[in-house]
Every structure is written in C-alpha cells, then in structure tokens.
Amino acid sequence: MKLVIAGAGSIGCYCGGVLADAGHEVTLLGRARVLDPMRQNVLTVTDYSGMRKTIPADRLTLSEDPACLSNADLVLVAVKTGATAEMARLIAAHAPAAAPVISWQNGMENARTLRTALPGRDVRAGMVPFNVVPAGPATWHRATSGDIVIQSGPGALARRLSLPDLPVTETDGIEAVQWGKLVINLNNALNALSGLTLRDQLLNRDWRRLMADQMAEALAVLAASGRPVASTTPLPAWMTPHILRLPTPLFSRIAARMLTIDPAARTSMAYDLDAGRPTEIDSLQGEIIRLGRETGTPTPICDRVAALITQGETGPLSPDQIRAGLHGPGG
Numbered sequence: 001m002k003l004v005i006a007g008a009g010s011i012g013c014y015c016g017g018v019l020a021d022a023g024h025e026v027t028l029l030g031r032a033r034v035l036d037p038m039r040q041n042v043l044t045v046t047d048y049s050g051m052r053k054t055i056p057a058d059r060l061t062l063s064e065d066p067a068c069l070s071n072a073d074l075v076l077v078a079v080k081t082g083a084t085a086e087m088a089r090l091i092a093a094h095a096p097a098a099a100p101v102i103s104w105q106n107g108m109e110n111a112r113t114l115r116t117a118l119p120g121r122d123v124r125a126g127m128v129p130f131n132v133v134p135a136g137p138a139t140w141h142r143a144t145s146g147d148i149v150i151q152s153g154p155g156a157l158a159r160r161l162s163l164p165d166l167p168v169t170e171t172d173g174i175e176a177v178q179w180g181k182l183v184i185n186l187n188n189a190l191n192a193l194s195g196l197t198l199r200d201q202l203l204n205r206d207w208r209r210l211m212a213d214q215m216a217e218a219l220a221v222l223a224a225s226g227r228p229v230a231s232t233t234p235l236p237a238w239m240t241p242h243i244l245r246l247p248t249p250l251f252s253r254i255a256a257r258m259l260t261i262d263p264a265a266r267t268s269m270a271y272d273l274d275a276g277r278p279t280e281i282d283s284l285q286g287e288i289i290r291l292g293r294e295t296g297t298p299t300p301i302c303d304r305v306a307a308l309i310t311q312g313e314t315g316p317l318s319p320d321q322i323r324a325g326l327h328g329p330g331g
C-alpha cells in the first residue's frame, strides 16, 4: 500500500519505519530538520523489547512538499493537534479523494477537524496507545506496549496495516477508546510539569495520587455527560485510580506492565513543553473542563493543570505545588 504519513515526528517516523520495513511504500511528509538526518543516513526504529530496524533512505520517500500527498492510497495523520487544521487543508488540496484518512493523534477533536475539512471522504479516528521518543538523529524508540486501534470501515484497513511489530485492530466503538486514551493522556501535562521520566513519576506515590485524583475527576465528568469510556490499558478505567493510589510496593506488583517502560520515556507534551512548542492541553484537559462546565461537574485539578500549562509554567513542580493552587474539592 502507498502510505503517506502526514507529520513526520515521533509517531509518524516510528510507525512509518516499521511499515516501510514490512514492504509498504511509505512517504514521510515532514520538516527538513527531521528528514535531513534520515537523508544522510538511515531511519532507525527500536523498541523496549530489543527490536531494531534500519530503513535506508532510498526505501522511503522523504518530502517537505505537501504535493507528495497526491501519491497516497492511505493518509495517516500524525501531527500535533494545533497543526491538524492546516494538514487537513493540505490533504484536501493534494490527496486523492478516494484515499482514506486516519488520525493517529491524541484527543477527540482531530478526527472532527479532518472530517469538517474533508467532506465526503473516508476519515477515521484512531488511537495509538504506546509512547515513542526521539532517541538520536533519525532514530525513534517505542518505549511502551499496546496495539493501535482504528475506527472500522470499508477496505479492511486494519488487516492491511497490521504487522507483528505494529498490530492494528478495528472497532465500532472508537469514541469510547478515544475517551479511554484521553483519560490516560491527562497525565501528559503532569508528566511535563514534573520534569520526571514516566517511570520515576509512576514510582512516586504522591504523583500517582495526583494522577489518580485527576483521572477520577475526568471519569466523573464523562459519566455525568454519558460519554462511553473503554480502557486502553489492561486495567478497567474505573479501577485505575484505585490501583494508582496503592503503596508503591503493592502498585509495582499489580501494575507491573505499566512499569514496563523505557527508563527515559516522557510524554509527548513533556517534549513540547521543553522545546517551547504549543501543547495539546486544550484538547486533553480542555475537553474535560468543557464537559465539566456543561454538566455542572467540578474539574478543579484539570482547571489548575490547564492554567499552569497555559500560563507558560515549565516546572519542575512537585505534586504539592500543583495542589497548592487548587480551589474546591480536589484542594
């Protein structure tokens, strides 16, 4: 299949590399600062289990020119939320109308944005559960596990994309899966503000309590608004806050898989915050805050975390420093 990855960054380069290695014709549409090191060398993708693949540049099409979208049988969108509207405009201008477009992005609004800009096209939401971090020039490392899920539709796309190293499944209930992922992604901002790796954050009970309280707040909002939530981890969504609050030795035993993380892994928002790039806070905490207002459900922790990020706080902060600014029941 001819795949154009619209947004060559962590997710795009990792998944693009694995798909190209398996024989797909992959085009990476991205920035010169990302593509040039690949042109000079190879694309390397690695994972937590020791997998390592090197894909020579001549096995890929690397382009900064959106006209490369005209070559797509399928477009996989992997830009950050703030860049989706512009990417949607480029897809509308260049990609064949028959090429399905799948969002491999976090948050609820990306597929909506793409659908609005691409009326009549097969636009699907998707969910990437795992973390990918840059690990050197032209090298991306998958730090956690999980299978990609896409919204079901014609063309057996999941089967055609799925690989042993990159399983992809389809679901009729993608909205619930996306909400389940959003609840997990609320930690992106806490991780960014903590200055810690995900593993060190998870091994600290004060951080886990704050993560749990924020997650419980979001689950209450989603229940009040009648939104479906499907867990994207081996634990049911409602149980996760309780597990997070356990003492560390018990948590480490019960949630061993949560801790199967590369020691250096941090959330995608941590990289954005460190680099001074816009964050996805409005499509993560922002979604919960908006639904909280609609349903009259308090969201003090999401309010506080969103305010810190929006005001330009870069941390590192402690859980107590974050709680210190809380108003209402979470404080």
Ligand SMILES: NC(=O)C1=CN([C@@H]2O[C@H](COP(=O)(O)OP(=O)(O)OC[C@H]3O[C@@H](n4cnc5c(N)ncnc54)[C@H](OP(=O)(O)O)[C@@H]3O)[C@@H](O)[C@H]2O)C=CC1
Residues within 6 Å of the ligand: 006, 007, 008, 009, 010, 011, 012, 029, 030, 031, 034, 064, 078, 079, 080, 081, 083, 086, 087, 090, 104, 105, 106, 107, 128, 129, 130, 131, 132, 133, 267, 268, 277, 280
């Ligand atoms: N990283 C992760 O572990 C995970 C990320 N996700 C989600 O996946 C999505 C992508 O995240 P991630 O891979 O981390 O993002 P990155 O920021 O690493 O990659 C996106 C890349 O796309 C580039 N880009 C943006 N607009 C264009 C354009 N018009 N033309 C060409 N290139 C463009 C960006 O450049 P520039 O910065 O210059 O705009 C950037 O290099 C997000 O929604 C994220 O939440 C989901 C699961 C895990």
Ligand SMILES: CC(C)(CO)C(=O)C(=O)O
Residues within 6 Å of the ligand: 106, 128, 129, 130, 131, 132, 144, 184, 185, 187, 188, 266, 267, 268, 269
């Ligand atoms: C870390 C992970 C996989 C979950 O929060 C993620 O989605 C991200 O980094 O954006």
